[in-house]
Structure formats: C-alpha cells, structure tokens
Amino acid sequence: MPLKNGAALVAEYPKMPVTVDCVIFGFDDNELKVLLIRSDLEKYQGMWSLLGDVVNDTEEIDAAAYRVLDQRTGMTDIYLDQVKAFSHPKRHPGGRVITVAYCSLLNIKHHSLQITENELHWHNVSSITEMAFDHKEILDTCHEWLQKMIQEHPLGFNLLPDKFSLRELQNLYEAILGIQLDRRNFRKKFATMDLLIDLDEMEQDVPHRPGKLYKFNFEKYNKSPRKWIGIDF
Amino acid sequence: MPLKNGAALVAEYPKMPVTVDCVIFGFDDNELKVLLIRSDLEKYQGMWSLLGDVVNDTEEIDAAAYRVLDQRTGMTDIYLDQVKAFSHPKRHPGGRVITVAYCSLLNIKHHSLQITENELHWHNVSSITEMAFDHKEILDTCHEWLQKMIQEHPLGFNLLPDKFSLRELQNLYEAILGIQLDRRNFRKKFATMDLLIDLDEMEQDVPHRPGKLYKFNFEKYNKSPRKWIGIDF
DNA sequence: GCAAAAGTGTTGTCCTTACACCCATGC
DNA sequence: GCATGGGTGTAAGGACAACACTTTTGC
Numbered sequence: 001m002p003l004k005n006g007a008a009l010v011a012e013y014p015k016m017p018v019t020v021d022c023v024i025f026g027f028d029d030n031e032l033k034v035l036l037i038r039s040d041l042e043k044y045q046g047m048w049s050l051l052g053d054v055v056n057d058t059e060e061i062d063a064a065a066y067r068v069l070d071q072r073t074g075m076t077d078i079y080l081d082q083v084k085a086f087s088h089p090k091r092h093p094g095g096r097v098i099t100v101a102y103c104s105l106l107n108i109k110h111h112s113l114q115i116t117e118n119e120l121h122w123h124n125v126s127s128i129t130e131m132a133f134d135h136k137e138i139l140d141t142c143h144e145w146l147q148k149m150i151q152e153h154p155l156g157f158n159l160l161p162d163k164f165s166l167r168e169l170q171n172l173y174e175a176i177l178g179i180q181l182d183r184r185n186f187r188k189k190f191a192t193m194d195l196l197i198d199l200d201e202m203e204q205d206v207p208h209r210p211g212k213l214y215k216f217n218f219e220k221y222n223k224s225p226r227k228w229i230g231i232d233f
Numbered sequence: 234m235p236l237k238n239g240a241a242l243v244a245e246y247p248k249m250p251v252t253v254d255c256v257i258f259g260f261d262d263n264e265l266k267v268l269l270i271r272s273d274l275e276k277y278q279g280m281w282s283l284l285g286d287v288v289n290d291t292e293e294i295d296a297a298a299y300r301v302l303d304q305r306t307g308m309t310d311i312y313l314d315q316v317k318a319f320s321h322p323k324r325h326p327g328g329r330v331i332t333v334a335y336c337s338l339l340n341i342k343h344h345s346l347q348i349t350e351n352e353l354h355w356h357n358v359s360s361i362t363e364m365a366f367d368h369k370e371i372l373d374t375c376h377e378w379l380q381k382m383i384q385e386h387p388l389g390f391n392l393l394p395d396k397f398s399l400r401e402l403q404n405l406y407e408a409i410l411g412i413q414l415d416r417r418n419f420r421k422k423f424a425t426m427d428l429l430i431d432l433d434e435m436e437q438d439v440p441h442r443p444g445k446l447y448k449f450n451f452e453k454y455n456k457s458p459r460k461w462i463g464i465d466f
Numbered sequence: 467g468c469a470a471a472a473g474t475g476t477t478g479t480c481c482t483t484a485c486a487c488c489c490a491t492g493c
Numbered sequence: 494g495c496a497t498g499g500g501t502g503t504a505a506g507g508a509c510a511a512c513a514c515t516t517t518t519g520c
Contacts, residue, residue: 003275006327010250013287017246018331042236054246057329061320085318085333087294094239096290098251100318151464167498179462184501185483189464192481208497209490221466229412230509231384231422233454400471417474418510425508441470442517463482 019099020065021052021135022080023142024073026108027159031124032175033108034139035072036131038119043093044132048123050139052099065102072120079105079158083145084138091134103142105158126178147177154195157216165203165211166190195221252332253298254285254368255313256375257306259341260392264357265408266341267372268305269364271352276326277365281356283372285332298335305353312338312391316378317371324367336375338391359411380410387428390449398436398444399423428454 024035036048051072055064062082069078083101091097108122125143130136150156156172157164170186190196196214203210257268269281284305288297295315302311316334324330341355358376363369383389389405390397403419423429429447436443 002273003278004273006274006276006325008327009274010325010327010330013250013252013330014290015248015250016288016290017243017248018251019246040235040237041239041242043239045236055249055320055331057247057249058322060322061318061331082317084315085294087288089291089293092239092243094241094243097243097246098288098294148461151462151466153466165499173464177462182484183499184485187500188502189482193466206498207492209492209499211499228381229384229410231406233384233386233426398472415510415512416472417512420473421475422509439471440519442472442519444472 017095017097018055018061019052019097020055020061020068020102021050021099021138022065022068022072022102022104023050023083023139024069024078024104024106025125025142025146025159026106026111026122027172027175028108028122030171030175031126032143033122034125034128036121036123037072039132041093041132047130047132048121048128048135049132050101050135051120055100061100065100065104069104073106073111075106075111079155083142086134086138088134099138101138101142103145105146105155107159107161109161143176150176154216154218154221162215163199163201163213164215165213167211169214250328250330251288251294252285252330253288253294253301253335254283254332254371255298255301255305255335255337256283256316256372257302257311257337257339258358258375258379258392259339259344259355260405260408261341261355263404263408264359265376266355267358267361269354269356270305272365274326274365280363280365281354281361281368282365283334283368284353288333294333298333298337302337306339306344308339308344312388314382316375319367319371321367332371334371334375336378338379338388340392340394342394376409383409387449387451387454395448396432396434396446397448398446400444402447 026033026035035051037051039045039047039049051068053064053068055061062080065080066076069080070076081103083103085098085100087098089096091099125139128136128139131139146155150173156169156176159172160168166187169190170181170183174181195217197217199213199215201213203213259266259268268284270284272278272280272282284301286297286301288294295313298313299309302313303309314336316336318331318333320331322329324332358372361369361372364372379388383406389402389409392405393401399420402423403414403416406419407414428450430450432446432448434446436446
C-alpha cells in the first residue's frame with residue numbers, strides 16, 4: 001500500500017459544522033435547575049435551548065465549551081466535563097450539525113448575571129417537557145450522567161455554597177437522584193468518609209435551629225487512592 | 234432579538250472533518266487484545282493505528298463506527314459504544330480533524346478475517362507503547378472505560394465464546410483489570426448473582442479436569458431492575 | 467501417581483438498613 | 494409553648510475478604 005500525504009488526505013474529507021452545547025446545572029430552593037436561553041431560530045420560536053456555540057477551526061472542543069460558559073455567566077472556574085456527541089443528520093433544521101454535549105455545575109448564588117435582559121433563565125429540570133432541537137434528549141442524558149457521577153465523585157459540592165449544612169447536602173442528593181434518603185444514615189455516611197471539614201460555624205437566618213456548616217476537604221480527597229474494584233451488575 | 238433562519242445560520246458555521254476511531258478489543262490466550270492496522274501516512278510510517286474512517290455528510294457517527302466494524306471484520310452484530318471525542322487541533326498531521334472514539338468488543342474466535350493480507354493485527358494491549366496520531370491516548374481512555382464498565386455491566390461476555398467456563402471468565406476479568414482475584418469469591422459472586430445458565434456441558438480438549446460450561450442469561454438480566462443507589466467516593 | 471485445575475464452606479469484619487427520641491432555635 | 498429541623502445510636506442482615514482441602518481428569 002502506498003503511503004499517503006496527510007494534508008492531501010484530509011483535504012478530501014467531508015467537512016461539517018461542530019458545536020458544543022452546555023447543560024449548566026444549578027441548585028436552588030431544593031430543586032435541580034438548568035440554565036436555558038430562548039431559541040433564536042424561527043422554527044423553535046418561543047422554545048428553550050441549551051447554551052451552545054460553534055467550535056472554531058483551531059479550537060479544542062473543551063475550550064469552546066469553556067468559552068460558552070465564560071460568555072454566558074462571566075465565570076471561568078466552572079466544573080465542566082464532556083458527556084456525549086449527538087449527531088442525528090436532521091437534529092438541526094439548518095443542516096447537518098454535530099454537537100458535543102458538556103455538563104457543567106455551578107453555584108447559582110455566585111452567578112450574578114442579569115437573567116431578564118438576555119433571555120437567560122433558570123428552569124426546574126423536573127418540569128421541562130419540551131425543548132428546541134434535540135436538547136431535551138441531551139438534557140436527559142446529562143441528568144442521568146450526573147445522577148451516576150455524584151454517587152461516585154464529589155461533584156455535588158460545585159452546586160453548593162462554599163459553606164453548607166448537611167441538610168443542604170442531603171437536599172441536593174435527593175433533588176438530583178429523585179429519591180428520599182434516611183437522614184441519619186446519610187449523615188453517618190459522610191461522617192465515616194471523613195471528608196467534610198467542620199467549620200465550627202452555624203447557619204444564619206434560618207427559621208429553626210441552625211445547623212453546622214461544613215466544607216469539602218478536596219485536598220484529602222485528592223490524596224486518597226481510589227478503590228474501585230467490585231463486580232456488581 | 235430578531236429570529237434567524239436555520240439554514241442561513243448554519244451556512245456560516247466553520248466546517249471541519251469528523252472521523253470515528255474504533256478501539257476493537259478481543260480476548261485470547263488470557264490477554265486483552267486490540268485490533269490495529271498499519272498507518273498509511275508518511276509521517277507515521279510503520280506505526281500502528283486504530284481503525285477509523287470519516288463521518289459522511291448525512292451519516293450518524295454511530296453508523297460510521299458500525300460501518301468501520303463491518304468493513305474491517307465483516308461482522309455486523311458487534312458490541313459498540315461511544316466513549317469520547319478528541320479534538321486537539323494538531324492531533325492529525327494533515328490538518329484539523331475531530332474524532333469520536335468508540336469502544337467495541339468481539340469474540341476473536343468468531344472473527345475470521347485474513348489478518349496478514351490487509352496489515353490488520355491483534356496486539357496485546359499491555360505491550361503497546363506507541364501509536365500513530367493520538368491513538369495511544371484514545372486506547373488508554375477506552376481501556377479505562379472498559380475496566381470500569383465490565384464491573385458494572387455484563388459487557389465481558391461479548392469477548393468470550395457463547396459457552397465459557399468460570400475459569401475463562403475470571404481470566405478475562407483479571408486480564409482487563411490487571412489484578413488477581415480470589416477464585417472462590419469470584420465464583421461465589423457469580424453464583425449469587427444467578428445470571429449464568431449451567432449448560433450441563435463440559436470443556437473439551439483441556440489438559441486437566443474439564444470445567445462446566447455456562448452462558449450468560451441476558452434475558453433475566455434485562456428484566457431485572459438496576460439498583461444503583463450508593464454514595465461512595 | 468503426578469500435575470493441573472475444578473470445585474466447595476466457614477468465619478470475621480464491615481457496610482447498609484431500618485428505626486425513634488431528645489435538643490436547640492425562632493417565632 | 495409550639496413548630497421546625499438538628500443531632501444522635503443500635504441492632505439485624507447482607508456483602509465481602511481471607512483462607513485450604515478434596516476431586517477429577519489427562520498424561
């Protein structure tokens with residue numbers, strides 16, 4: 001087989017637009033939220049869509065996703081992870097567009113944009129039934145991804161304030177997983193893990209007995225080895 | 234904000250080639266193998282690369298990956314799953330190419346291609362140190378993905394013959410995970426799961442006491458609900 | 467009969483689950 | 494003082510880890 005020149009080969013490849021779409025989750029009022037924008041396409045007039053943008057010619061797709069987050073929220077240190085590429089040929093009414101979905105987690109309280117100005121709104125994930133493009137499918141995929149990930153990795157803390165109570169943490173897990181958890185067992189679990197730092201501070205302005213505040217010990221977590229063996233299906 | 238026409242919008246998006254690369258795993262001689270082809274690019278002369286191809290204009294990326302498998306192995310019912318998109322702007326020497334990595338699992342014994350003719354060869358995953366493009370990184374990512382997945386899902390059976398012994402199954406897990414497992418506990422685990430069908434047949438032509446043969450009960454597995462709650466990190 | 471792997475049980479430890487009461491604070 | 498959620502302990506059951514000997518077959 002004759003060897004080929006890379007540039008000549010690639011020049012003949014079919015080319016198509018690639019975009020990123022960010023599923024930006026937040027947590028407020030004991031509900032899992034997602035940040036959406038009104039679609040600016042005729043076909044999807046009035047419907048909500050994920051925040052996305054094209055991938056530029058010399059740009060990593062991760063970089064494009066971070067750029068979307070920065071542009072829309074003004075925040076640059078947001079948790080972000082690639083989830084899946086979606087490629088149905090008719091998924092975009094304007095023609096073939098492949099998109100790579102990203103899941104990102106941010107603390108709503110840190111995020112100070114004027115949401116009414118630019119048609120950007122937080123929505124309860126549980127009450128969304130329809131979206132522009134295939135964005136409902138992408139949202140569902142990212143929600144399932146998140147449900148699995150928060151059980152295996154300390155991601156949920158990205159959705160909470162730096163200081164949080166055990167009640168808030170449990171509410172977060174219950175909202176994302178859609179189940180009720182036993183309070184004593186939940187607290188025991190985190191006590192056993194020994195990855196929460198007791199700040200010796202109390203909640204303020206709650207209409208009941210205030211709870212203790214904690215922060216997550218990322219330093220200790222990052223030093224501890226992962227124990228991941230266990231066949232179970 | 235004025236509404237836009239989809240086609241006009243998409244026409245202005247940057248376009249780039251998208252490819253798929255398949256990490257095709259097999260299992261033989263108690264080793265995890267991967268199917269590779271010699272690179273046909275000048276720059277990577279003599280080096281091995283994954284099996285890939287471009288994604289065509291109206292083709293789903295999943296379909297492109299299945300097409301690669303069909304073309305290279307002649308098999309159409311192979312397990313396949315999307316793993317991750319790789320997008321470094323310089324990952325292909327011929328210019329910007331985004332690739333989506335797929336992991337596929339097949340039973341080497343079912344696969345009858347003439348491997349010497351078309352420069353296609355099975356390689357021990359553990360002895361690969363260098364590959365063309367960023368394919369070593371892609372292979373490593375898929376290997377880690379597989380290590381995690383075989384513990385949570387019954388994927389490993391795709392790498393084994395229809396009928397297999399518990400010893401073969403354990404060898405498979407040990408090869409993929411790179412660890413030793415206790416034989417009694419391993420068998421007990423699968424006995425408790427009650428998802429293996431005892432075929433009342435014995436291994437043939439083994440130079441020692443033959444073991445019983447089993448097949449996996451996919452029907453029962455698919456009917457059983459997933460129990461997936463358990464915070465652990 | 468010897469080599470090689472098949473097959474099998476018990477025990478201790480740990481984790482998970484289920485469950486109920488008193489306490490501190492705001493109003 | 495009452496409403497609200499904070500905070501705690503225990504007992505039972507199930508899962509997992511460690512461990513050794515007998516059996517069957519091919520040669």
